[in-house]
Amino acid sequence: MPKGKEFSKEEKTLLFRIIVFVDSEKSGPKIPLNNVCDRLQVMLGLSRRTIINLRQEMSRLADQQNNTEQTEEDDDEEQPEVRPRRQSTSPRHAIQAKKTLLTPAGNSGRKKIVLTEYEEDQIRYTFHWLLASKQYPTTAKLLTRLLEDTPDFPIQSEMTLLRYMHRLGFKYKATSKISIPLDATSFIAARAKYFRHLSDLRTNDFVIYYHDETCTNSGDEQRYVWVD
Structure with a gap:
């Protein structure tokens, strides 16, 4: 990492x-080298549509840069003059300079996502659908x-x-910190359903055993979930 260079949290994640x-491909490529979009999807964690848009924008910027350089060369040929000798540039510095020119100032290259009211309601509906299920x-799970x-929903990544x-x-909270008031409607309804089920079992002469621990599948547990 260059001395003095600081990266944001999102840049470090990327x-x-x-x-x-790159480390996972030491013994050979996991994705064929000719599948450029697939490799970039896994490497950058972006959707295919975003990668295609970025590549198209990069191509446009490169064309603009080439046109600018061509125009400067034409001007030099039309108006020859004595110019001071330029310093030689190493190939490495030349590549870095070209990359700098291709990068638009103050623009990450990603199109800002603005959801409609209907699309926001889709997110809310999906949240409550998961709870009902x-x-x-x-x-x-929400994104899936x-x-x-x-399939063409504007949001294609979990981070967005x-x-x-x-x-x-x-709010994104730890399940261990989510409290349910005893007078909450959902808790009262669940308690009534539980006791009604117990009453039906006793009526049918079922033998009921009580345990001091709740049996759960650790694979089904989640440490953090969304709450409304």
Whole structure:
């Protein structure tokens, strides 16, 4: 890492993904080298559509740069004059300079995502649908369900969905810290259903055993979920 260079948290996450991907291919490429979009998807964690848009923008910037250089060369030929001798540049510095010119100042290259009111309601509906289906409303499950219902949904990554969930008023909390008041409607309804089920079992002469621990599948547990 260059001395004095600082990276944001998002930049570090992206760099770590690239390093892990490159390290995983020490014994050979996991994805064929000619599948450029697939490799970039895994390496950068972006959707195929985003990668295609970025490559198109990069191509446009390169064309603009070439046109600018060609115009400067034409001007030099039309108006010859004595110019001071330029210093030689190493190939490495030349490549870095070209990359700098191709990068638009103050623009990450990503199109800002703005959801309509209907698309925001889709997120809310999916959240409550997961709850009704007795599933933990995690970011991954929300995104998977959204893309199953609407493959061209504007949000294609978990990071973007996470930001939008916060904007919509949802909170990402640890399951151990989520408290349910005893007078909450959901708790009262669940308690009534539980005792009604016990009463039916006793009526049918079932033998009921009580344990001091709740048996759960650790693979089904989630440490963090979204709450409304």
